[in-house]
Amino acid sequence: MSAKKWTDASWYSQDQKPLEIYLFIDPLSADCWALEPKIKKLLLEYEPYVRIKHILSSSLDTLNCQTEKKRKEIAKSWNETAMKSGMPCDGSQWLSNPVKSPFLASIAVKAAEMQGKKAGSRFLRSIQEQLFVEQKNISDYDVLLQCAEKSRLDLEEFIHDMNSATASKAFQCDVKIASEMEVNSTPTLVFFNENIEDEGIKVDGLYPYEIYSQIVEQMLEDTPEKNQLPSIEEFLMRFKIAATIEVAEVYSISVKEAEKKLKKLMFNKKVEKVEAGNGTFWRYIF
Template identity: 90%
Template sequence: MSAKKWTDASWYSQEQRPLEIYLFIDPLSSDCWALEPKIKKLLLEYEPYLRIKHILSSSLDTLNCQTEKQRKELAKSWNETALKSGMPCDGSQWMKNPVESPFLASVAVKAAEMQGKKAGSRFLRSIQEQLFVEQKNISDFDVLLTCAEKSRLDIDEFTHDIHSATASKAFQCDVKIASEMDVHSTPTLVFFNENIEDEGIKVDGLYPYEIYSQIVEQMLEEKPPKKELPAIEEFLMRFKIAATVEVAEVYDISMKEAEKRLKKLMFNKKIEKIEAGNGTFWRYIF
């Protein structure tokens, strides 16, 4: 691809983008939640050149979390992730208001995707927010309906699809893809370029943003110009809600500086502050 083409990527359609990332994710995984700032930054800087395909790959830890011992282990994992990444999540939820049916939450995502990939992505983020920010039980059907409404889904269609064999089979298909691609943990990212003869690059676990950025540029073979980051207000306008640590990581600033800028927006009544377990979120005011 010529350098001239990199100067204007507006001609790419969603289907024509030269790089695709398979993102294997578990909606209940705190590590997948901690990956969010890096995914946001990839989208902001390289969006003209890549698309992200979410593939659900729920771990046994979250699918089988019925005993008190299993819930304590999951709670410990959440708290460790919060400590390492700074991304707010409170493990005590697994003792107070646990997700009773992780399988249903995953099937719900596939039901949302039946209304389009963007609808599915909005719904996935919404259930993560309900889980990690609001500390809700995302296997509760009323909570899932709230997520569907916030994601602007057709509610009647969603209600039908979540109980359909099609959504369940779609989730099983995702699990099969994970098995065939030898994916055993979440999050895992597999990078593919437009040359079908090239093997993908698989990265499992959490790494600094620079690692993912380097892989994107390596797979594209030529270094494309990064898009300029939007103002923080525009960032919140796009993603609706974000933790302080997300803003700090995306804009490469300190937590103190991020909070200062966010408070300024709050005082101007652009956003509102949400205190949550182990951290703070900020919501754009529509």
């Protein structure tokens, strides 16, 4: 595992829970998408102790995706991530319907965040769903507007902020933070505890959930009491949509058992099944 100390406490927020995690992500990264079930489980088990701050850090791979050769490389990488993680994503869309402007999606996320942290998180998840589940082109302005609407954003404010210099500067600030903290790949997580004199721990790459859980417990002075996981129905009520593999990983059960439990919810008309790309998702029925 690649992990190292980060010593500059100036990045540590004073408005935090006992542990703050800086999560550097690229909305177009399949590895960041594959991290989703681990982040969900961290939040569910350690929510009283953990605050997650998203920092956008677009990789050179996705920023330089205009050539056919580069798009083929990204497509191959997506398919490899899908094979390793089980999270559905289909690299073929980079050949049939490639994202043309990776910057636009990042600017849109920053515009959404201007309506609040939770609004920004909802919008980020929404564009990831459009990309990986619906196989939509998130460099399309209309797709981004649909995501904003689904995320319950103020559309007029969102459109104004997307076209303002403020959202662009906010994205540039994220890129600067990533550079100064020597974040060269996504996903990368940097863990800080509430003692600003302590060193942070930086972990780059995608690892089993237990690695992140161990770091959380290591950085908290007292061994935290984990939250009991909610029911799968409550999980979907909170996160709205999830892949079968996400449910399996969060609840430490087999994919077969997860699918059985999800089908039971479907028969009771609590969720609906969504086939997408090379995987299955389940959407909570409001």
